[in-house]
Amino acid sequence: MKKEFRLLKVLKEDAGELIRPVKPFTVADYLVVLAVLLSMLLFCDAESLVQTAGASFGYLNRRFLDFYEYGRECGIRELAYMPLIYVIYAVWNLPLKLTFLVRFPMPEVPFFVLVWYKLLPVLLYLASTYLVYKIACEIGMGKKKAKLCASAVFTMPLGFFLQFSYWSVMIIPLFFVMLGLFFYLRNNRWGFVGCFAVAIGCLQYIWVLFLPLLLLKEKRLCRLCVDIVLAALPFLLECLIYQNHPILFQNVNLFDINANFEAGLNIGIFVIQYVLFFFVVILGWSYFTHTRSKKELVGYATFFIGLSGTVTLCLTNWKPEFFMLLVPISVLSAFLHKDIRIFMILDIGWACLLAAYIVIKRFEIGGIDMVASLYTILLLVIVGFKHPACLAEKVEELPLICTGWLRTRFLAGAALGIAWMLAMLLLTT
Numbered sequence: 461m462k463k464e465f466r467l468l469k470v471l472k473e474d475a476g477e478l479i480r481p482v483k484p485f486t487v488a489d490y491l492v493v494l495a496v497l498l499s500m501l502l503f504c505d506a507e508s509l510v511q512t513a514g515a516s517f518g519y520l521n522r523r524f525l526d527f528y529e530y531g532r533e534c535g536i537r538e539l540a541y542m543p544l545i546y547v548i549y550a551v552w553n554l555p556l557k558l559t560f561l562v563r564f565p566m567p568e569v570p571f572f573v574l575v576w577y578k579l580l581p582v583l584l585y586l587a588s589t590y591l592v593y594k595i596a597c598e599i600g601m602g603k604k605k606a607k608l609c610a611s612a613v614f615t616m617p618l619g620f621f622l623q624f625s626y627w628s629v630m631i632i633p634l635f636f637v638m639l640g641l642f643f644y645l646r647n648n649r650w651g652f653v654g655c656f657a658v659a660i661g662c663l664q665y666i667w668v669l670f671l672p673l674l675l676l677k678e679k680r681l682c683r684l685c686v687d688i689v690l691a692a693l694p695f696l697l698e699c700l701i702y703q704n705h706p707i708l709f710q711n712v713n714l715f716d717i718n719a720n721f722e723a724g725l726n727i728g729i730f731v732i733q734y735v736l737f738f739f740v741v742i743l744g745w746s747y748f749t750h751t752r753s754k755k756e757l758v759g760y761a762t763f764f765i766g767l768s769g770t771v772t773l774c775l776t777n778w779k780p781e782f783f784m785l786l787v788p789i790s791v792l793s794a795f796l797h798k799d800i801r802i803f804m805i806l807d808i809g810w811a812c813l814l815a816a817y818i819v820i821k822r823f824e825i826g827g828i829d830m831v832a833s834l835y836t837i838l839l840l841v842i843v844g845f846k847h848p849a850c851l852a853e854k855v856e857e858l859p860l861i862c863t864g865w866l867r868t869r870f871l872a873g874a875a876l877g878i879a880w881m882l883a884m885l886l887l888t889t
Contacts, residue, residue: 485611485863493615496874500624501578504877505884509627511538513577514565516549520557521564528707534565539707543698544661545632552580578627584635585623589614591638592788598645599758601795602856608866609795612804615866617811617873619787625877626818628781633662637669638788644673645758653687661694665782668739668772672764675747677757735775742768755855759848762793766843774836780818793846796855804865806842808872813838815876819883 596606636659643651794803
């Protein structure tokens with residue numbers, strides 16, 4: 461008995477070495493993250509963000525019906541978003557208006573105003589990360605693994621690069637998508653539909669993420685129709701108010717999924733557009749899928765969102781900042797997988813290829829087709845092998861040696877951001 465007990469003890473110790481808990485982050489880790497964030501916040505160029513945040517003062521000046529025309533008159537060149545994004549930024553910029561620091565849309569602003577503009581995306585990025593933690597706890601990961609999952613979202617190279625180097629405003633609709641997903645998993649129908657309605661009002665592409673989720677859970681036709689109508693209300697209201705404003709319809713692609721129908725299969729009589737074909741197949745697949753537990757629901761939800769987003773983005777006109785919408789979903793599904801580390805490695809390639817695509821397109825260097833093709837293949841691999849059949853049996857099981865790869869991913873994203881920042885500084889001087 462004693463020998464058997466000792467043998468079991470040795471085996472238990474050996475097993476403990478194999479599945480030992482991940483080491484916590486050190487003070488040095490937090491200091492490095494803080495230093496990188498401050499450098500991006502203070503020094504990185506954000507021309508597009510200045511245009512968007514600056515235009516929002518049109519609403520603060522009570523130019524509601526001629527908002528887009530007023531922005532053009534004040535020198536704002538880029539009015540590329542739906543009104544709701546500018547409304548949200550107008551609320552954020554209210555202190556600047558009340559203190560008379562900024563009175564009207566300005567294409568160029570003082571340094572402290574630029575930092576204020578950047579602060580909203582930073583806070584929403586952090587809030588979205590916290591929502592990932594809450595979602596991970598909701599689906600049973602446990603607090604330790606949920607914190608790792610949230611850290612992985614925060615340090616995702618692609619998200620870090622797009623948010624703090626490219627300064628994408630996609631974090632605004634993404635925040636409401638994550639909040640809607642949280643309500644979705646808690647069976648809060650109105651919270652889910654309401655949050656996605658706001659996100660769709662900011663960006664119509666969110667339909668691509670909303671419909672698979674809705675069809676996965678709701679099978680009753682009457683409720684489906686009601687939820688779709690409710691989700692469309694902010695968008696329909698925007699279109700009704702600005703129906704006679706050509707600038708909105710010229711600059712804003714109201715149906716982003718329909719941006720490019722050139723890719724298709726010509727069968728002689730007509731052309732079958734790939735994006736519509738695959739999107740409808742995904743919708744049908746989600747509707748006819750029935751989940752028996754919350755674990756299955758989460759697995760299929762993240763899989764369908766990732767697949768739908770990837771297919772539609774890669775088969776239509778590329779907008780690099782739109783890939784920001786897939787970041788937290790990709791990480792969540794990776795932490796449900798049997799092998800988390802391989803996806804952390806692939807995340808680095810995902811960010812590098814997208815950065816290469818942006819550089820090639822901006823500076824008109826050759827090889828863009830090759831980079832886009834490799835990017836599409838990599839993204840399909842990342843999404844395709846996250847099918848629920850590949851997920852881990854125990855959601856709460858801690859990943860092996862995770863923090864090392866988290867540091868590596870963060871450093872890769874930070875390096876891309878710093879390289880981009882230096883490149884922009886050299887080109888503008």
